[in-house]
Amino acid sequence: MYLTPYVYNKMHTCKYTFTSIGKRDIVKVIEFTPTQTKGVYNLGFGDLQPNGEIDDVVSSNNGDIVKIFATVIDILQDFTEQNPSYTILFFGSTSQRTRLYQRILRTYYQAFSKIFIVTGFVETETGTNEVPFDPASSTEYFAFFVKRIM
Amino acid sequence: MGVTRKKTMRKRSPKKLAKQNTVFVYVERFPVEETLFPEKLKKANELLARAKMMD
Numbered sequence: 208m209y210l211t212p213y214v215y216n217k218m219h220t221c222k223y224t225f226t227s228i229g230k231r232d233i234v235k236v237i238e239f240t241p242t243q244t245k246g247v248y249n250l251g252f253g254d255l256q257p258n259g260e261i262d263d264v265v266s267s268n269n270g271d272i273v274k275i276f277a278t279v280i281d282i283l284q285d286f287t288e289q290n291p292s293y294t295i296l297f298f299g300s301t302s303q304r305t306r307l308y309q310r311i312l313r314t315y316y317q318a319f320s321k322i323f324i325v326t327g328f329v330e331t332e333t334g335t336n337e338v339p340f341d342p343a344s345s346t347e348y349f350a351f352f353v354k355r356i357m
Numbered sequence: 358m359g360v361t362r363k364k365t366m367r368k369r370s371p372k373k374l375a376k377q378n379t380v381f382v383y384v385e386r387f388p389v390e391e392t393l394f395p396e397k398l399k400k401a402n403e404l405l406a407r408a409k410m411m412d
Contacts, residue, residue: 222393240392242401249401251394261393296401328408335408350404 212278220289221248223282224255229269236261237282242296247352248286250297252279263300276311284322287355298328298350309348316342323353 215225221239226232234255239248253263269275287293299305312325319325325340327348337352392398 236393238393240394240398240401242398242405244402244405247405249394249398251392251397253394263394263397296405298400298404300397328404335404337408350401 210274210277212281213274215278215282217285221286223285225278225282227267227269227271227275229267229271231269233267233269235275235278237279239286239293239295246292247294247296248290250279250283250295252297253300272307273311276315280315280319283353287323287353291355291357294352294354296350296352302349305349306347308351312340312351313342316340321356323355326352328352 213225213227215223217223223237224234226234236251236253236255238251240251241247242249251261251263253261254265254267256262283295287295297308299308309327312319316325326337327340327346328335328350329338329346329348338346340348340351
């Protein structure tokens, strides 16, 4: 999809890793975790540090963001293929990163929307609401939901 | 010889027993300590609560 993704390792039914190859090699970890809402899984994404800890705030600037995103989509497809009824929630660890996710979603929405239903959280007068993702809109979403089209 | 009465056990329905003896304990669906992204999960649950999407 889009650009050739990295080859990933499935460590567990909910945990995946792959290596970003750019200025340096960085092991990326993706974990799907059940939330308090039935059927909604949170997507955690971060860099594996040499000390074994995960950093989901760092900007690695490895020059391969599109390829990384293609790999995340690939993993998302694998996970939702195994669990088609699950909804995946994701957002950036900073608002800047969430905006980056929105830009990427907007760019690849045409292909992405063939596989997933995309919605997002927006702040309205009535509070936090889930609305369909509109790639043409300038609305700022602060979290996204994706669900496989069955 | 006197007549000995046979002691009988009253049958009790397992369904009724379960009703009497069931204690409901609230357990978090997924403890934050078990994830690699505890802060993210905490924030996700807060977001869902804000949007009233909690179970």
